[in-house]
Amino acid sequence: MSKFNVELKRVVDDSYEIEIGYDLKTSLANDVTGGIFGSIKKLAIITDTNVEKLYARDICKMLIDLGFSAELFVFEAGEKSKTREVKARLEDEMLSHAYRRDCAVIAVGGGVVTDLAGFLAGTFARGVPFINYATTLLAAADASVGGKTAVDTPLATNLIGLFNQPKKVYIDIASWKTLDKRQFSSGLSETIKHACLASSELFEYLENNINKILDNDKESCTHIANENCKIKYSVVMKDERESGLREVLNLGHTVGRAIETVSEYKLLHGEAVAIGLVAQARLSNRLGYMNDGEVERLIRLLESAGLPVSIPDYIDRDLLVKKLYTDKKVRNGQLRFVIQNGIGDIVCFGDNVYSTPIDECTAKEIIDIM
């Protein structure tokens, strides 16, 4: 018998910049020309059928004019495209267009595009560099920090994927104005969640500026994009692999995800999360961590952002409770909830524990009054 040690201790630097601004195509052009991908000349621009016409074609043309070999790889817009099959089709298209190791990926779009393209870049030729050009508020709030990329499968959401960091993220606020109002409101839900869990200042800012934000005001949109990144960053940095603290980002998502499924995706993700935020606030109120006035403030802010705050009539509440308590995460009949502590803080239940077990009976009582 013999043993052999493979030594692979090394310093890895995945640091990157997030640029937040109004129309960042020129900035992207400067970065690519300036060598953000080193000497790579072959670029794959991955986008969806919506964003293709709005931004991706322009970016592609611009890069070709600058002397790069750039092509568009487009898939049908929507969460339903975030699959292994669509990833495989895009890979085959890239391979048949002679893309090999020496290429880079530019994701242009919302969260579905950045999730799918980031995962694809991570496994194409065992990893090629990529950048995210985020065109939605949700992508700005969600996909810009943390490096999570993934696809959905019939049996699990976001479970097949990678931690893969982009070389840079662009948050183009100008692109938000082309989002339809419902999509934009849905995206605001994650921003409100971030305010609830970490910043009473951001919460107040949202209360005072929600109409300007809905009107795509440059300054206030830049402010919330910034604060979103800051909060997510501070949470993710402290806990890069989601063992403890990162759990707080699930605020409102326990009930939210279940409602999203039971609604058969009639509710957008952010809409379902808005209802989930109200559910955890009512739970927090009952446990003594939020007073009635604080719950009211949350409900009013969500409403003013154009988001639902109660469970729609077409949703079967018994089915919803059942769905919650047959989840894989249920242990001994209890499901863990992250709970808000007033406005701008999270209840810490012990050393590195940011959730508390709730039984089915209590959950049912909360859901019945919503």
Add this chain to the structure above:
Amino acid sequence: MSKFNVELKRVVDDSYEIEIGYDLKTSLANDVTGGIFGSIKKLAIITDTNVEKLYARDICKMLIDLGFSAELFVFEAGEKSKTREVKARLEDEMLSHAYRRDCAVIAVGGGVVTDLAGFLAGTFARGVPFINYATTLLAAADASVGGKTAVDTPLATNLIGLFNQPKKVYIDIASWKTLDKRQFSSGLSETIKHACLASSELFEYLENNINKILDNDKESCTHIANENCKIKYSVVMKDERESGLREVLNLGHTVGRAIETVSEYKLLHGEAVAIGLVAQARLSNRLGYMNDGEVERLIRLLESAGLPVSIPDYIDRDLLVKKLYTDKKVRNGQLRFVIQNGIGDIVCFGDNVYSTPIDECTAKEIIDIM
């Protein structure tokens, strides 16, 4: 406009141990019990239909007896199974058996199993730990060091995948005796390649001990497994991402891979590489880097290992040359070859350059005399 820096500089330690020995199931049991996967209790044993009966069932039973939750996930043996579709099917099976983030993967088998399972482990729940229990000489020579995992697609071999390091590699020499003779000889081809490029001592050892090795002698098999790891390790360590030096591992593979394809996989990978090794030796001889005696020694060693040393008659030589020179790697009509320098060394053509361009006419002349 505003900018925001995400700082992600950190020390990563992916070091691991390779254990080489005769029947290492007990060692594996000790490691898993001793916490090689931390507190993880749910284990997925990935294997193929050949290795399932020979080793994987025993390992699974052993782990269950030790109190772990372990299940077998089996796919059809053969290179044809190394696809995205088989990976997806195994993922779905694991998900339907309630495997989530809190699991680990044990790959039991040859190179196809370790490639596929290592890739799967890297993207399952964005990465779960895995170990390789290598049951073939090829897996020992090829898959134990380097962290390369991948699947094949219709348009490219090994192009969709990851660099993903195992927690440990077991090279079980006892399992080699269940390999059929042709498979075992095919595996020896990579060992001979390693000797050609880095160690005249290993080359001589092989010349003197080839019959003992073919008879699965413990001591000599342990010796070559060790030397294989050492050589691959020294190359890979100096060049972790295959920009320069790692190229030397392609010795014999330029012609080898083309022959493998043109033979429509009638030739095993190692058999095709053996012919490729002779081709590069003849080229080296013509360029003045190997003398006639050295070429003869290589041919005799390959023959004594049961490997082919000339191009089979059923292969169309013109088609082979055409295949070579329509490869994606051809630039300005030239294809780069790694060339052996005597026995146990590689020709260095300049700073960090270990290959030289060869035109179609020269390649045709070499192939015509084989």
